[in-house]
Amino acid sequence: MTKIILKFNGIPYCFAVLFLIFHSCINKKSDYVDVSEQDKKRFTSSTLIPDSHFLGDQVCQSCHSQEFEDWKDSHHDKAMAIASDSTVLGDFSSVTFRSQGVTSHFFRRGNAYYVNTEGPDGNNHDYKIEYTFGIEPLQQYIVKFPNGRYQCLRTAWDTKKNKWFDLYPDFKIIHSEWLHWSRGGLNWNNMCSDCHSTNVRKNFKEETQSYNTQYALINVSCEACHGPGKTHVERAENLGSDYKVTNDLKMVPGTNSKLLVDQCARCHMRREQISEFYNFEGTLLDHYFPQLIVENIYYPDGQILDEDYVYGSFIQSKMYHNEVTCTNCHDPHSLKLKFVGNVLCTQCHVPENYDTVNHHFHPMNTESSACINCHMTGKYYMGNDFRRDHSFRIPRPDQSLKYDTPNACTKCHDDKDDHWAWDNYLRLYGEPKNKHFSDLLIPGLRMEPDGYNHLVELAKDTVYPDMARASAVRGMVNYSGPQVVDDMLRFLKDESPLVKGATLDALGEINTSDYVNYFLPLLNDEKRAVRVKAFFALAPLDAALVPEQYKQVYNDVKKEFETSLKVTADFVGGKVREADYFLKKGDLDRAIKGYEDALNIDNTNNIVRTNLANLYYRNNNFESAEEAFKTIIEQEPEYGQTYYSYGLLLAELNRVKDAIVQMELAIKFMPDNVRPYYNLSLLYDKADDLKKAESIAVQGLKKAPQNESMLYILAYIYSKGNQLEKAKNIARRLVDLYPNNPDYRTFYNQLNARP
Structure with missing residues (x-):
């Protein structure tokens, strides 16, 4: 039986989205705007719009007959x-x-x-x-x-x-x-x-695990995109020919391109939900926060892997950064493409330069010469639904060779390899003219040599998309040292709320109140998502110690934070977020309860169960901790990390023989991870088997010849076994490799002083 362990990181998403096309409105020049004074306010309200304010599509049809006919029978009309x-x-x-x-x-x-x-x-x-x-x-x-x-x-x-x-x-x-x-x-x-549907309220009641989900209109209606029509109709009737659209409708002609994309994105984005419901106030980040580029959801270069519902890809693209919107390609009401074939692209790209054999080097008017097949590759989701990657990227076979990422060339020429594709790319186009952000992001996320500096470079450079910069900051948390925190703190003042939010998520994993003075000002941020993340990061701060000038906003944002927990209480990620919050506050019992609730939602989520086992251990509930590890092993018998964690637990309980068994299994299933070698060597030492302890330490050092833990444990074993020359040689290497560690020099001197 195959087990699927989904790693959401708290991001709820819909398996059942059946349409790809953004719902939007015609993007043409006019004097109309839809940025209301309410949209400019720092704290958007949580006011529910009554269903009676949504008048229905038949009312819209009376004045907008052509738009209605275009919309009728579309994917939005038939959404449900x-x-x-x-x-x-x-x-x-x-x-x-x-x-x-x-x-x-x-x-x-x-x-x-x-x-x-x-x-x-x-x-x-x-x-x-x-x-x-x-x-x-x-x-x-x-x-x-x-x-x-x-x-x-x-x-x-x-x-x-x-x-x-x-x-x-x-x-x-x-x-x-x-x-x-x-x-x-x-x-x-x-x-x-x-x-x-339109104007949805999930209405989940955690106490009874029940729903009373309601909506104004069953499908994606006109008012799902443009907002409730009540005020619009009343003003149009009262003002007649003097009427002009101001703030009573959304997504109207003249809407700023970025704002228009954001308004479409609330449904075309894999995301974390912040507000209880969408009420057309504020902006995207007042209600949701998008999934960043992480393993299993995107390829490391940002190409689609799992479903991202377009937005996360599109905001990586040059198109987005050059004011291209959804409606430049898609009719806003029928949702169909505006033009057939390459004509769609040559609206902006000069045909003589691009729609030519001299550019694409394929026969004209064939699938091979279609712009989208080189620049918008795709994948099938839900069995038969082909969705294209909207990052509009240039094929890069060189990155496929370096990073094992896909490229359009070998997707079509499946009888060829990436070396062939790269050779032909160089012959036809020469070296790529621009550096792609993934050349910085991938080494950083994979913790390659100098990877951390690559992440810092990417995060600082505003030439790159905010999506990539935010992902870089989020990846910095995998590195250790005081410099890492100092580097991340600077991004709390970044102009991009996406980068600020990612920084707060990263720093929020640090369970300390040392940085409260950096977090407190962000309780006043314009974006609700940033405020909520700042509140989570402030969890270690005792509410009684909040400075007077922040007390009111602290209490206001606390309500927003509690709402975000409430709206995600039926998701594993939501309960984990709640558990982590209480863990940061030092409330171990409520943290354990949160993780137990998460497992009640998904009993096969062994990432959650591993964390819960560790909390049981911290709470001295050793029996429950051991039972949790056994369950994980039963469900995922080849997951080495579980054997390692279980072995550490048994070692702490002084069950040395049992711990040795688990640590050996950890090495079997993750032979390249040096930590089990280190701990297993210590266990054999504790069992008075120096020969085995030495053998394991030598094996681990072969995996990582400069790893200080392995060097130290081997030197220690040699020293204990009276193999002084070997011990001195290893200790000398430690001193040379890590000259700033006084303990290694002391150890080396002690060895030299022995007779």
Whole structure:
């Protein structure tokens, strides 16, 4: 059975987004703006917009008939609908579909649609289809569960091939796992609703683990993008020909390009949620914070790997930084591309320079000569949904050779390798003219020699995208030393709120009140996301010790922080965030409770279970700690870090023989990590087996010849075994390699003083 351990870092996202095109509005020059005075305020309100302020698409149609016709039947229009003969596309004529040992039977009962499939108890049950979800290239189906939960089936309908298919055909998912369709991974309330309907309130009640999710309109309506129409209609009726759009609508002609992209991005972004609901006040970072470039979500050069829903890629691009918006390519209402083929790109790029054999070196009017196939490669998600990378990058086979990242050349020429691609790139184009941020980010994230300096260089240079700079700052936390903290502190004053937020996340992992004077001013930041992250970083500060001038804002932001915890309380990441907050405050019991709650959401998340085991140990609950490690080993028997942590626990309990067994397994499953060698050598020493202790230390030193821990332990073992010359040689190396450590010189002198 294959286990899938999802590493969210607290970022909720929707598996069920079926459309790629940004909802937006025509971006043309005019005197209209949509930046209201409210948008300029530092603290946006948390006021809920009444559903009655959303008038519905028929009201919009009365004045905007063409826009309505364009929008009708679009991906936004069909984002969600009540299941009926006019909306259901799948075959429910008593057909059976089998995948991964699960049989699903789709049938009709009167006018209703049903499926008989595996439920949360592992047995098959009949489920009524309540809603359809999406239209192309697949349609999902939603069923109702107790406690207000709605779940999206794992089996979806392929609207192009007209057949049922499994969203995860390669994974066996058992009924007790988070990814099972009846559980968190495909829950509509928290994974999907916010972006598929209008004016959504999740309304999760943690005490009862129930939902009362509500919305004004079932689909992505006109008002999902432009805001509630009540004031707009009233003003238009009262003012007649004198009416001009001011602050009563969003995403209107003349909207600043960056603001327009941000307004689209709230649904087209993998992100952490900050506010309880979206009320059209403030900006993107008053409600959400985007996922940065991290392992398993992006390739290290920023290309898409897991689903990022476009925004995280687009803000890396030169297009974004040159004022290109979603609506330059996509019709804002039909969501279709404005032009066919390379004409779309030659709106801006001179055809004579780019749409020519002399540029792309492929036959004209073929797939090979299409701009998007070189500059917007893509991946299939959800089985059959091909989505393109919107970072608009130049193919870089040289980076593929250095970093094992993909490139467009060998994606098409799959019979060739990256060496061939790079040779031809050099022949046709010469050396790349510009340095890509990934040449700094990747060595830094991989902790290569001089990697830390690369991250600092990237984070400081505003030529690079804020997305990359923020990711660099976030990666600096993997390094140690006082200089690292000093370097990160400077970015708390960066002009980019994305960089400030990433810096606070990184510094927030340090459990100390030493930097409160740096964090306190950020409680007044214009962006709610930055304020909330600053409050988390301030957790070690006793509220009674908050300086007088910050007391009011501290209490105000505390409410915003508590709201952010509340709105993510049904996510593993949200409960972990809460647990970490209490851990920083020194409340070990509430921290443990938070991690236990996280495991109740996803019992297979062994990153959480590892942290919980360590907290059990700190709380002297050794039995629970050991049980947690055993569970991890049972679920992931080849994960070496667990054996290492378990071995440390057993060593602390003075169960030396048991600890040795676990540490040997740690070496077996992560042979290149030197820490288990160090600890295993110490354990054999404790067991009075100097020969084994020496052997293990020698093996570890071969893995890392200059590692000071391995050098020291080997010198110590030689010294204890009266192999003085060997001990002196190793100690001499320690002194030479680490001259600023007085302990090594003292050790060396002591060895020389021995007879």
